[in-house]
């Protein structure tokens with residue numbers, strides 16, 4: 016193992032075979048062992064929050080169990096149990112759009128049923144906008160790997176312009192437990208059940224549409240060829256049918272745009 020592991024982890028993981036998982040786009044290192052997973056990331060607030068939320072959610076929702084969390088030399092190490100099942104964007108589910116939307120809707124609703132009164136993390140819209148502002152100020156906003164109509168003719172001039180618009184058009188907030196990055200690779204299914212949620216660094220009390228908007232976008236792009244195969248039978252609008260609620264397109268747009276600054 017080329018990684019310099021903290022002593023507690025080295026003892027546990029030495030000589031155990033693993034494979035590297037390159038699914039995620041965050042730049043985190045993910046090593047898959049047969050019964051556990053090691054995620055390494057810069058030691059910023061996100062990694063610590065992920066471990067805290069994972070521990071808080073134990074027994075409330077299917078999430079990996081935190082086996083060890085530590086920080087060393089600017090790197091955060093999260094060793095967690097390995098979830099059963101597979102990513103909701105695997106062929107099996109993408110080829111069964113009705114089941115896919117039904118389970119994604121169940122996954123969202125299960126989050127909304129968690130009592131957030133003692134939730135250790137809260138991301139109000141103001142908090143998110145402050146983080147977005149920090150990203151803009153430090154030039155951390157992607158301007159190429161974004162939706163094609165975000166910037167340029169008919170869109171925003173640049174991230175500063177988008178941030179200004181987001182601050183001026185805050186929609187009313189409807190607070191629930193939000194996964195924070197509800198995209199298909201972060202939600203696991205097993206058979207006809209949601210078997211787990213992953214990647215919880217932004218999980219917090221936040222607006223319901225934070226997750227709906229990202230789920231909708233992820234359905235769209237996992238089906239339209241952005242990440243590989245095209246699945247013509249997947250219709251992202253069916254998510255709302257499965258949720259049994261009419262879409263608020265203004266909010267879908269708002270939260271998709273907000274995510275462009277992360």
Ligand SMILES: Nc1ncnc2c1ncn2[C@@H]1O[C@H](COP(=O)(O)OP(=O)(O)O)[C@@H](O)[C@H]1O
Pocket residue numbers: 036038039040041042043045052054079095096097098099102200201213214215
């Ligand atoms: N505990 C786990 N159990 C099973 N698979 C996992 C686990 N943690 C990560 N993975 C796999 O690794 C991928 C990337 O991990 P993730 O935490 O989502 O990183 P990123 O922040 O880079 O998206 C996931 O989509 C999943 O396929």
Ligand SMILES: [Mg+2]
Pocket residue numbers: 039040200201213214
């Ligand atoms: Mg992920």
